[in-house]
Amino acid sequence: MGVDIDSCIERLYLGQILEEREVEQVCRALRLLLAEEANVVAISAPVTVIGDVHGQFYDLLEIFSIGGRCPDTNYLFLGDYVDRGHHSVETISLLACLKLRYPQRIHLLRGNHESRNITKTYGFYAECIHKYKGSAQTWHEFTEVFDYLALAVTIDDSIFCVHGGLSPSIQHVDQLRVVDRFEEIPHEGALADILWSDPDAEIRGFGRSQRGAGYTFGGDVVERFLHINGMSHILRAHQLCMEGYLVQFNDRLSTVWSAPNYCYRCGNVASLLKVDPYLQRDFITFEAAP
Amino acid sequence: MSDNSSHPGLGATTPWLQTQVKDLVENQQVIQVNSDATIEEACETLIKHNIQSVPLYDAKTQSYVGMFDLHDLATYILVKRSSNTDMDEISPADCSDLARNALTLGKKKFGARTTESDDVVVSRIADMSQINPFYSVLPETTLAQVVAVFAKGTHRVAVMDGTGKIQGILSQTRVIRHFFEHGDSDALDRPLKDLGLVTGDVVTVRPDTVVMHALSLLEHWRISSLAIVDEDRRIVGNLSVADVKYVARDRRLARATCIELVQTARFVQGLHDGRDRAAVFSVRPDASLRYALTKLIATGAHRVWVTEPRQSSTPTAPGAPPPDSTTGTPLAPRMRSGSISSASGPPPGTSMRRASVSSTSAQTVPIAPQHYGGSFNDCVCGVVSLTDILRLLAESLLPKANADPEYNYGSMD
Numbered sequence: 001m002g003v004d005i006d007s008c009i010e011r012l013y014l015g016q017i018l019e020e021r022e023v024e025q026v027c028r029a030l031r032l033l034l035a036e037e038a039n040v041v042a043i044s045a046p047v048t049v050i051g052d053v054h055g056q057f058y059d060l061l062e063i064f065s066i067g068g069r070c071p072d073t074n075y076l077f078l079g080d081y082v083d084r085g086h087h088s089v090e091t092i093s094l095l096a097c098l099k100l101r102y103p104q105r106i107h108l109l110r111g112n113h114e115s116r117n118i119t120k121t122y123g124f125y126a127e128c129i130h131k132y133k134g135s136a137q138t139w140h141e142f143t144e145v146f147d148y149l150a151l152a153v154t155i156d157d158s159i160f161c162v163h164g165g166l167s168p169s170i171q172h173v174d175q176l177r178v179v180d181r182f183e184e185i186p187h188e189g190a191l192a193d194i195l196w197s198d199p200d201a202e203i204r205g206f207g208r209s210q211r212g213a214g215y216t217f218g219g220d221v222v223e224r225f226l227h228i229n230g231m232s233h234i235l236r237a238h239q240l241c242m243e244g245y246l247v248q249f250n251d252r253l254s255t256v257w258s259a260p261n262y263c264y265r266c267g268n269v270a271s272l273l274k275v276d277p278y279l280q281r282d283f284i285t286f287e288a289a290p
Numbered sequence: 291m292s293d294n295s296s297h298p299g300l301g302a303t304t305p306w307l308q309t310q311v312k313d314l315v316e317n318q319q320v321i322q323v324n325s326d327a328t329i330e331e332a333c334e335t336l337i338k339h340n341i342q343s344v345p346l347y348d349a350k351t352q353s354y355v356g357m358f359d360l361h362d363l364a365t366y367i368l369v370k371r372s373s374n375t376d377m378d379e380i381s382p383a384d385c386s387d388l389a390r391n392a393l394t395l396g397k398k399k400f401g402a403r404t405t406e407s408d409d410v411v412v413s414r415i416a417d418m419s420q421i422n423p424f425y426s427v428l429p430e431t432t433l434a435q436v437v438a439v440f441a442k443g444t445h446r447v448a449v450m451d452g453t454g455k456i457q458g459i460l461s462q463t464r465v466i467r468h469f470f471e472h473g474d475s476d477a478l479d480r481p482l483k484d485l486g487l488v489t490g491d492v493v494t495v496r497p498d499t500v501v502m503h504a505l506s507l508l509e510h511w512r513i514s515s516l517a518i519v520d521e522d523r524r525i526v527g528n529l530s531v532a533d534v535k536y537v538a539r540d541r542r543l544a545r546a547t548c549i550e551l552v553q554t555a556r557f558v559q560g561l562h563d564g565r566d567r568a569a570v571f572s573v574r575p576d577a578s579l580r581y582a583l584t585k586l587i588a589t590g591a592h593r594v595w596v597t598e599p600r601q602s603s604t605p606t607a608p609g610a611p612p613p614d615s616t617t618g619t620p621l622a623p624r625m626r627s628g629s630i631s632s633a634s635g636p637p638p639g640t641s642m643r644r645a646s647v648s649s650t651s652a653q654t655v656p657i658a659p660q661h662y663g664g665s666f667n668d669c670v671c672g673v674v675s676l677t678d679i680l681r682l683l684a685e686s687l688l689p690k691a692n693a694d695p696e697y698n699y700g701s702m703d
Contacts, residue, residue: 084560113566116666117526117666118566118568120497120527120569121527121552121553121556122553122556122557123557126553184666185666186666187568187570187572187665207588208584208585208587208588208589209588209589210588210589211566211589212568212570212571212585212589212591239564239565240563240564240565241564262564263557263561265561266561266564
């Protein structure tokens with residue numbers, strides 16, 4: 001690989017963005033690496049799970065200072081690295097380099113914002129153009145990488161982790177394994193659902209989502225999914241939680257949210273979730289970095 | 291406003307239409323604005339409550355003097371721009387007859403005189419666009435009459451009792467939801483295109499079209515929404531008249547591009563409830579009416595775009611230079627590993643779509659086959675709005691040609 005990855009990481013920790021040429025090389029190498037990953041990656045605890053970050057780079061550094069740096073700590077990120085915050089470029093660049101450098105120590109799932117359509121509207125495209133002097137090349141590179149990100153992770157075959165939620169098309173995890181994920185997130189279908197759906201304590205079964213993509217799903221759907229797949233818990237992100245996290249359905253599903261003071265105005269706290277080797281879950285909350 | 295349940299033909303087959311409007315607006319918290327509020331104050335109310343229009347109340351006369359909605363604001367902005375700017379500054383591509391027509395309309399009502407200051411009271415521009423005038427109905431009015439009004443394009447009516455007090459605002463969305471929950475129609479399972487619901491004329495703009503030009507299109511064509519498309523007619527976003535309220539907050543947005551206005555609107559909307567929304571709501575022409583309705587009702591949108599797959603696909607040659615930066619088409623053929631992640635199982639979409647969903651709950655939805663929703667690669671070919679659907683319902687209400695000649699259709703108004 002022609003790029004000095006350690007130098008990239010060092011500069012990124014200081015908040016310096018990479019050169020366009022370096023982004024190209026990192027992304028190209030990362031695509032090769034991710035192409036080897038399955039749609040559903042199996043990992044083991046202990047691992048620290050992180051929810052939406054949304055370009056809040058200084059809060060990402062806060063996460064590393066609370067949770068420990070990678071590779072000292074194993075990390076699982078549930079998606080939504082870009083858009084809305086002002087430092088999406090730094091955020092995704094750092095995470096991409098860390099994945100390249102320590103592929104077994106950090107896992108990155110795809111979120112609904114890891115999409116060409118969404119990033120054109122919610123800020124990442126504009127930020128790339130701005131930070132790279134009118135060139136959209138880095139946006140092209142990163143959005144290509146997004147098509148390769150894994151869809152879900154299982155922790156010790158017991159905890160199912162995904163960005164959004166469940167799909168009426170997927171009862172068994174094996175069905176997710178055979179989806180062709182290497183494309184832009186479609187408007188409909190299993191791939192869209194996994195990244196867009198939300199739990200809803202007030203319904204049973206699946207309902208149409210207000211978001212215009214994915215579904216809402218009730219506690220009965222969660223129970224059935226866990227039962228069929230022999231698992232104990234679902235971890236997901238995708239929805240703002242004022243307290244940083246939310247546990248629902250009799251402790252069968254948790255939402256982790258890791259962007260404090262979302263968009264610099266919501267005033268929420270954020271959390272990171274430590275899963276220990278015995279699969280005990282422990283939420284640590286934190287506020288926005290000064 | 292006569293109750294037409296006395297007409298046996300209609301009442302017997304369509305009970306949902308006999309619902310009185312007061313039942314649909316029960317317990318509604320009515321938002322209103324004083325008629326002497328400024329335009330900015332009125333827009334802040336719209337943003338805060340996430341609504342598209344608001345009745346204006348005059349405390350002095352203790353009566354309602356009009357409805358302020360975003361079409362009025364759009365017209366006002368066009369008028370103001372024309373009197374503050376030399377018309378030559380606006381390029382022909384920007385403005386032309388369309389904007390001039392809108393301006394003429396606005397100037398008739400508002401007058402050519404405008405002030406630099408933005409302290410214009412909202413009552414002066416209420417109903418300026420004449421698109422959604424203040425329309426009131428009595429609480430006992432049935433849906434049958436309201437559907438006819440909605441079919442003509444009015445988006446909402448005020449339910450007012452005899453004392454002049456507003457009990458609630460009844461919108462097209464609310465009526466459609468009532469129909470979906472209580473009505474019955476063979477039409478529900480038929481494809482949109484067979485029902486004649488897919489209107490081919492879609493007014494589109496490009497992402498870099500200036501907002502002013504988009505506003506003039508909205509007012510000229512008397513529509514509420516534009517599709518933002520790239521040069522291949524793929525929809526990249528949706529500019530609605532609802533997005534105009536953000537222009538009141540930040541006047542510079544009037545000179546921004548459409549995509550910038552949409553970005554601002556989505557940014558603020560997602561903060562509302564912490565849930566971001568899909569960029570585009572679309573369906574294929576062969577989607578059923580039921581499918582389109584569930585999408586409309588769940589999202590609260592006033593229309594869905596109809597898209598179809600592109601006729602010919604032009605694959606990008608390997609090693610070709612990156613395409614134009616605004617299209618976002620893939621750069622190079624996919625690199626894949628030989629075994630794991632490629633589709634070594636059954637092709638996507640066969641076994642999955644037959645998977646069953648719990649049938650015990652009324653909330654479950656049939657799995658939509660993948661082709662019902664539009665794909666991001668589709669071209670826009672039409673639009674289905676609430677008005678179109680209500681027009682269909684209104685037409686199906688009308689008795690057949692050999693109906694009772696003594697029935698007075700005028701009372702439908």
